[in-house]
Amino acid sequence: MRRITLGISTALGTAALATGALALAPTASAVDPTTATITADCGAFGSGSATLVATQDGTSATITLSSSAVTTPLDVPAGAVQSTLTLSKNGSGTTTFTGNANPAIPANSAVTTGPLNGTVAAGDKLEATSLKLVVFGFITVNCTATSAQSPGPFTF
Secondary structure, eight states: OHHHHHHHHHHHHHHHHHHHHHHHSOOSOOOBSSEEEEEEEOGGGOEEEEEEEEEEETTEEEEEEEEEEEEESSOBOTTOEEEEEEEEETTSSEEEEEEOOOOOBOTTEEEEEEEEEEEOOTTOEEEEEEEEEEETTTEEEEEEEOSOOBSOOEEO
16 A cells, blocks of 8 residues: 555656646747847848848747838739848857748838748847848849847847
């Protein structure tokens, strides 16, 4: 009888510890800020403000970018823009977020691209520096940030 009691007590103690560990386990990491803006120059394609929205789930992160700085002269179907967003990483070096998940963009409308996917580590500070858009596989738009990201870098 003592073995059964000891076994039950041990099992209950282990379950309580596991439950406590789950309660204390960190939830999905949060990026701060979640929204930032930059000003960018896209050469002959325009210049102006862009809004970046970041999300994070562990080491995976996404950034969606929208800007009235670049408009498309014709309809662009969903998934037709290959985007590479380059960000400075921790003040030295760079990292990229990539993807071709743009929504359909009507003619003469502002460009939206993303979510662009990237990998982050705890404590990474990322600030957008440039964006390359390749539309239909042959029209290339290169944009360079002309202002610091506001209110500041994304901290993961």
